[in-house]
Amino acid sequence: MSRAALLVLADGRFPAGGHAHSGGAEAAVKAGRVTGAASLEEFCRGRLHTAGLVSAALAAAAAAGADPVSLDAAADARTPSSALRVAARKLGRQLMRAARATWPSAELDAVAREFPKGAHQPVVLGLAARAAGLGAVDAAYCSAYESVSGAASATVRLLSLDPFDATGVLARLAPELDRVADAAVEAARRVGDEGVEVLPAASAPLLEIGAEVHAAWAVRLFAS
Amino acid sequence: MHLDHSHHHTPAVSADAHRPDGSRRALRVGLGGPVGSGKTATVAALCRALRDELSLAVVTNDIYTREDAEFLLREAVLPPERITAVETGACPHTAIRDDISANLEAVEDLEDEVGPLDLILVESGGDNLTATFSKGLVDAQIFVIDVAGGDDIPRKGGPGVTTADLLVVNKTDLAPYVGSDLARMAADAKAQRAELPVVFQSLRSEAGVADVAGWVRARLAAWRA
Numbered sequence: 496m497s498r499a500a501l502l503v504l505a506d507g508r509f510p511a512g513g514h515a516h517s518g519g520a521e522a523a524v525k526a527g528r529v530t531g532a533a534s535l536e537e538f539c540r541g542r543l544h545t546a547g548l549v550s551a552a553l554a555a556a557a558a559a560g561a562d563p564v565s566l567d568a569a570a571d572a573r574t575p576s577s578a579l580r581v582a583a584r585k586l587g588r589q590l591m592r593a594a595r596a597t598w599p600s601a602e603l604d605a606v607a608r609e610f611p612k613g614a615h616q617p618v619v620l621g622l623a624a625r626a627a628g629l630g631a632v633d634a635a636y637c638s639a640y641e642s643v644s645g646a647a648s649a650t651v652r653l654l655s656l657d658p659f660d661a662t663g664v665l666a667r668l669a670p671e672l673d674r675v676a677d678a679a680v681e682a683a684r685r686v687g688d689e690g691v692e693v694l695p696a697a698s699a700p701l702l703e704i705g706a707e708v709h710a711a712w713a714v715r716l717f718a719s
Numbered sequence: 720m721h722l723d724h725s726h727h728h729t730p731a732v733s734a735d736a737h738r739p740d741g742s743r744r745a746l747r748v749g750l751g752g753p754v755g756s757g758k759t760a761t762v763a764a765l766c767r768a769l770r771d772e773l774s775l776a777v778v779t780n781d782i783y784t785r786e787d788a789e790f791l792l793r794e795a796v797l798p799p800e801r802i803t804a805v806e807t808g809a810c811p812h813t814a815i816r817d818d819i820s821a822n823l824e825a826v827e828d829l830e831d832e833v834g835p836l837d838l839i840l841v842e843s844g845g846d847n848l849t850a851t852f853s854k855g856l857v858d859a860q861i862f863v864i865d866v867a868g869g870d871d872i873p874r875k876g877g878p879g880v881t882t883a884d885l886l887v888v889n890k891t892d893l894a895p896y897v898g899s900d901l902a903r904m905a906a907d908a909k910a911q912r913a914e915l916p917v918v919f920q921s922l923r924s925e926a927g928v929a930d931v932a933g934w935v936r937a938r939l940a941a942w943r944a
């Protein structure tokens with residue numbers, strides 16, 4: 496395996512559709528919950544320890560070879576908002592396309608056939624990591640990082656926030672990202688023996704509610 | 720890049736000219752250019768001109784609304800299931816060039832749901848003069864500028880003006896009112912584009928979109944050959 500493949504997969508420019516999504520930042524900005532770098536940091540911290548932890552664990556489990564169909568069902572069960580389930584599947588489908596083009600693999604082909612309209616993005620991310628020769632730890636890091644980096648770059652566009660401030664937020668979250676990735680990998684490790692029930696189910700009600708409200712707006716910059 | 724087709728049915732790369740069932744996919748034509756130059760009006764006119772002879776669909780990339788799609792729906796240029804809007808996350812050029820995922824999904828869904836299609840028109844959200852479509856998304860691109868945006872645009876060039884397969888200079892009916900010199904625009908375009916074609920059109924005139932429609936028919940004939 497090549498560790499450098501992780502840089503390719505985690506690159507914000509990896510063409511998998513993420514640029515059109517704000518990770519809930521657009522709804523939070525509109526609601527006045529994110530107004531600058533300090534509140535962005537709180538928003539991202541909340542996201543990291545809830546949606547981020549769940550997605551990192553799903554990605555780690557998929558990378559470790561757990562059954563994608565069970566993982567996808569577990570992701571559905573952990574995503575109360577139907578708008579977020581739709582967004583996760585859209586992004587999963589787009590990531591699947593990019594991953595198959597980048598790291599062709601029979602396993603990816605099989606899952607693409609199983610889910611023609613897309614599996615949940617973190618599950619596909621784990622499978623993409625696997626196809627790239629990466630492991631559960633890499634997938635967990637990639638997913639946990641994405642759970643905050645997308646929201647940060649969207650906020651730069653939404654608030655014309657100083658990009659150095661937004662990047663500083665991500666850098667300050669790095670130690671917490673380590674802990675979230677560790678917890679995700681530990682949970683994923685137990686899936687083989689104990690099933691997907693052991694995966695974390697942390698949730699952020701405001702993200703779920705915000706996503707439903709956002710999906711009903713007539714005018715918005717981001718798809719979610 | 721094409722993957723080995725022996726072990727899967729759903730192609731991962733959509734530049735691939737064939738659909739999963741082996742049939743030839745629709746020709747995809749992108750329309751780019753600055754906001755207000757007449758992209759949506761050209762799409763609407765093309766739909767009216769071609770819909771009786773071709774199976775057509777449209778993808779719009781609005782910047783922050785569904786306005787282009789809604790205009791086309793209101794004008795009833797095509798049945799609603801043949802018009803799809805893609806959301807672009809405040810970056811319309813990213814969605815047509817750097818990360819074409821959402822647009823590829825839209826064109827594939829249209830082919831699956833209302834196909835078979837002969838032609839899909841993809842309108843970009845209005846952008847600056849540097850925006851061009853990825854070859855992974857469209858087979859040919861039209862860049863639409865207008866005479867009211869300044870008659871120095873062809874001289875300034877930029878990737879859209881210089882490299883688009885067809886340059887359309889729209890709203891020639893307005894030239895006398897905005898003091899645009901059409902001969903100069905034609906000469907500048909020729910200097911930038913050498914042999915690549917340029918169409919001057921006014922959608923308010925009788926000829927309307929006829930030249931562009933003729934160009935599209937020729938591209939389609941070449942695509943099918």
Ligand SMILES: Nc1nc2c(ncn2[C@@H]2O[C@H](COP(=O)(O)OP(=O)(O)O)[C@@H](O)[C@H]2O)c(=O)[nH]1
Nearest residue numbers: 754755756757758759760845889890921922923
């Ligand atoms: N006078 C004139 N107006 C036009 C012509 N083509 C389009 N328009 C108008 O220009 C405006 C912007 O057109 P639209 O197609 O929405 O531009 P887009 O932003 O490039 O999609 C609309 O009010 C159109 O009716 C034309 O050939 N002549």
Ligand SMILES: [Mg+2]
Nearest residue numbers: 758759787842
């Ligand atoms: Mg338009």
